[in-house]
Amino acid sequence: MKQLNETQLKENWDKLIQVIKDTFEDGSERRENLLRMYHDLEDRMIMAPASGKEEYHYCHVGGYVEHVLHVIDTALKVAKTYESIGGHRDWTDEELIFSAMHHDLGKVGDLNDEYYVPQDNDWRRKTLGEVYTQNSNIDNMRVPDRALFLLQHFGVKCNMKETLSIKLADGLYDEASEFYFKVFDVKKAVKSRLPHIIHFADHMATLAEADEWKLGDKDEKEEVESRIENIKSVTVEKDKQNGVPQKHKDPVLENKHKDLFDELFGDKS
Ligand SMILES: [Fe+2]
Numbered sequence: 001m002k003q004l005n006e007t008q009l010k011e012n013w014d015k016l017i018q019v020i021k022d023t024f025e026d027g028s029e030r031r032e033n034l035l036r037m038y039h040d041l042e043d044r045m046i047m048a049p050a051s052g053k054e055e056y057h058y059c060h061v062g063g064y065v066e067h068v069l070h071v072i073d074t075a076l077k078v079a080k081t082y083e084s085i086g087g088h089r090d091w092t093d094e095e096l097i098f099s100a101m102h103h104d105l106g107k108v109g110d111l112n113d114e115y116y117v118p119q120d121n122d123w124r125r126k127t128l129g130e131v132y133t134q135n136s137n138i139d140n141m142r143v144p145d146r147a148l149f150l151l152q153h154f155g156v157k158c159n160m161k162e163t164l165s166i167k168l169a170d171g172l173y174d175e176a177s178e179f180y181f182k183v184f185d186v187k188k189a190v191k192s193r194l195p196h197i198i199h200f201a202d203h204m205a206t207l208a209e210a211d212e213w214k215l216g217d218k219d220e221k222e223e224v225e226s227r228i229e230n231i232k233s234v235t236v237e238k239d240k241q242n243g244v245p246q247k248h249k250d251p252v253l254e255n256k257h258k259d260l261f262d263e264l265f266g267d268k269s
């Protein structure tokens with residue numbers, strides 16, 4: 001399983017924040033609210049995996065941010081390919097980047113807790129390759145719906161193209177998309193091509209990430225098992241009163257996180 005060291009986690013995070021600063025107009029409400037959301041969810045988002053199973057994709061600490069960056073890059077390339085083969089572009093770069101950036105936001109969890117928690121059932125971990133499992137403490141909700149909930153909570157407005165692109169990112173792999181994609185009346189067909197572009201980009205990036213895992217060094221598996229145990233000890237301080245996760249203010253907790261990083265990545269950095 002791929003492992004990112006502390007420096008790589010920080011670099012990926014900085015890249016993501018830079019994409020926001022480069023894409024959204026300086027001083028605009030959308031940019032300010034996005035930066036606030038990313039600030040509040042930072043601790044959890046940096047550590048989140050992109051999936052729960054090794055053979056899916058980027059099932060490692062920091063996999064979420066890495067996957068999002070990958071999908072943004074892939075979506076820009078898919079869009080260019082689509083235009084080059086005669087397709088009509090009916091979206092802006094901002095709409096495309098915004099949609100790609102938030103298509104999996106629901107995987108970060110809700111306002112209080114993470115979506116993926118370490119799988120502590122040894123049998124499921126070893127036999128089914130479940131490194132993480134879904135947190136049953138949060139409301140059962142589809143990932144795109146949770147993404148849209150988080151965005152509205154932080155006052156980040158989405159237009160219709162972006163809403164549908166986030167909602168339909170899994171394409172027909174999600175039966176909930178059938179209502180939108182499997183229509184037999186052209187008047188009901190999804191009007192923008194952006195949801196298709198985001199779905200194709202997400203799907204292609206996911207396949208490439210799974211290939212990367214398949215071709216990766218599988219000799220590290222045993223070492224990974226022991227590191228998974230360490231992942232379980234990850235805790236994020238939360239301000240339960242406000243219902244919003246906060247950055248660590250307590251130096252003891254800061255040190256606890258530093259120790260965890262050292263334990264996870266100390267011999268890899
Ligand atoms: Fe995705």
